[in-house]
Amino acid sequence: MHPNPIEKVPSFSDLSLDEQLLSAVKKLGFELPTPVQSQSIPFALEHKDLLVSAETGSGKTGAFLLPTLHNLLAIPSRKAGVRALILAPTRELAQQIFKQCQQLAESTGLRTGLITGGDDFRLQQNMLRNNTEIVIATPGRVLELMDQEIPNFTNLEVLILDEADRMLDMGFSEDVLTIANSCNEQRQTLLFSATLTHFGVIKMADKLLKNHEVIALNTLHDGHRNIEQQIVLADDNDHKQKLLAWLLQNETYDKALVFTNSRIQADALRGPLRGQKLRVGVLHGEMDQKDRNRMMQLFREGAINIMIATDLAARGLDIKGINLVINFDVPRNGINYIHRIGRTGRVDELGLAIALVKHTEWNLMSGIERFLKQKFKHRNIKKLEGKYKGPKKLKASGKSTGGKKKTEPKKATVEKVKIRHRDKKNIGKRRVPTVKPNIEISQA
Numbered sequence: 001m002h003p004n005p006i007e008k009v010p011s012f013s014d015l016s017l018d019e020q021l022l023s024a025v026k027k028l029g030f031e032l033p034t035p036v037q038s039q040s041i042p043f044a045l046e047h048k049d050l051l052v053s054a055e056t057g058s059g060k061t062g063a064f065l066l067p068t069l070h071n072l073l074a075i076p077s078r079k080a081g082v083r084a085l086i087l088a089p090t091r092e093l094a095q096q097i098f099k100q101c102q103q104l105a106e107s108t109g110l111r112t113g114l115i116t117g118g119d120d121f122r123l124q125q126n127m128l129r130n131n132t133e134i135v136i137a138t139p140g141r142v143l144e145l146m147d148q149e150i151p152n153f154t155n156l157e158v159l160i161l162d163e164a165d166r167m168l169d170m171g172f173s174e175d176v177l178t179i180a181n182s183c184n185e186q187r188q189t190l191l192f193s194a195t196l197t198h199f200g201v202i203k204m205a206d207k208l209l210k211n212h213e214v215i216a217l218n219t220l221h222d223g224h225r226n227i228e229q230q231i232v233l234a235d236d237n238d239h240k241q242k243l244l245a246w247l248l249q250n251e252t253y254d255k256a257l258v259f260t261n262s263r264i265q266a267d268a269l270r271g272p273l274r275g276q277k278l279r280v281g282v283l284h285g286e287m288d289q290k291d292r293n294r295m296m297q298l299f300r301e302g303a304i305n306i307m308i309a310t311d312l313a314a315r316g317l318d319i320k321g322i323n324l325v326i327n328f329d330v331p332r333n334g335i336n337y338i339h340r341i342g343r344t345g346r347v348d349e350l351g352l353a354i355a356l357v358k359h360t361e362w363n364l365m366s367g368i369e370r371f372l373k374q375k376f377k378h379r380n381i382k383k384l385e386g387k388y389k390g391p392k393k394l395k396a397s398g399k400s401t402g403g404k405k406k407t408e409p410k411k412a413t414v415e416k417v418k419i420r421h422r423d424k425k426n427i428g429k430r431r432v433p434t435v436k437p438n439i440e441i442s443q444a
Contacts, residue, residue, distance in 0.1 A: 015041050018070045024104045034059030039215050041067045049189045049212035051205045053196040056342030061100050064160050064190050069105055081152030083133045086160040087176060089167040090312060091116040091138060098136045110134060117141045118289030125150050139175040153183040164193040168200040180208055226345035229376045230354045235386040240356045242384055244328055245276050247354060248306060254321035258308045259340050261329040266308045283309040311336055325353045330361040334371035359388050
């Protein structure tokens with residue numbers, strides 16, 4: 001890890017970026033570099049490999065796009081093939097990166113392409129044959145194209161892995177390594193992750209990075225300072241639905257995300273919420289890609305302001321104005337919890353994350369608190385307060401069971417002593433030190 005991380009610079013112009021990129025940054029309204037950008041960009045401009053840990057919404061996309069675009073412009077190449085490959089775990093995240101890359105490279109002449117599943121395979125083949133310089137892709141579709149011997153990564157200059165921990169959690173480890181092994185060995189590699197405590201990330205970094213710098217802005221256990229985290233107890237799913245509807249009708253927000261653990265639950269919530277005249281959409285992996293794109297566009301434009309989603313949307317939904325996240329189902333682990341609530345409280349904005357917890361989810365929620373080394377605020381909604389108040393206290397159980405057990409052994413001990421005094425065969429056996437030695441004489 002670099003011992004003296006670079007301090008935050010006052011402006012993007014101090015990063016010595018290409019003037020075309022500085023104009024694009026200004027046009028997008030980015031005034032100052034975020035900490036991850038000010039610390040990562042100088043090293044990346046020097047073509048160093050990087051392992052970067054930064055939470056969602058910290059500006060990490062710009063942290064790898066800006067130096068990559070600058071280096072491609074600074075050293076033009078006449079060689080055929082892709083020059084920069086950016087891998088992302090989900091289609092939605094790939095689309096977000098693609099959009100920002102297009103905006104930054106608008107006046108540079110650099111050609112950018114998007115490769116994800118669900119889109120026209122033949123068009124993607126043609127795009128690669130035309131020597132598109134920057135490709136943003138999901139691993140699965142890249143492998144499908146590699147089977148057709150189409151992508152040419154032999155002259156690749158930069159390989160970027162975004163949300164590396166998520167890719168590993170989704171089972172893309174072998175796919176990513178296969179793709180990386182087909183790339184130019186002299187390339188620069190940038191690996192971005194939400195955490196450095198994920199063993200798989202460190203293992204992958206050891207395989208892919210050479211003499212790299214480590215920039216750790218956070219770990220999994222860092223709190224989201226801009227997010228207020230609350231727990232509301234619920235009796236069952238019917239009670240949860242009532243709580244959810246009340247929260248969506250009474251909280252102040254521009255856009256809200258509601259997370260479930262299954263597609264079936266997400267679909268089941270849509271009808272009742274629409275019945276409450278709420279503008280609701282659903283997003284999950286079983287939907288056709290065109291429907292998913294349409295739903296995200298409606299959400300982005302504000303035609304709907306509530307999205308019910310599975311963990312598919314926990315990564316990749318980079319939409320402004322999400323200031324309320326509700327976990328209808330408690331996520332299965334702390335990592336998923338972080339990625340869910342990371343949709344709100346981005347950069348300098350404030351957010352609210354609420355988890356609805358029933359008795360079967362208490363241990364799971366407590367485990368997440370221990371994992372994150374945080375305690376969440378408990379909240380009661382008076383109009384809808386349920387019967388479940390959390391697990392019984394240990395003291396209460398001690399009164400009902402522990403008391404009797406404590407007195408019974410004492411009685412048993414007294415009885416044994418009496419029996420021992422009447423039984424001459426036991427005289428002198430297992431003497432208690434406080435008993436006087438003349439007891440044997442009196443008994444004799």
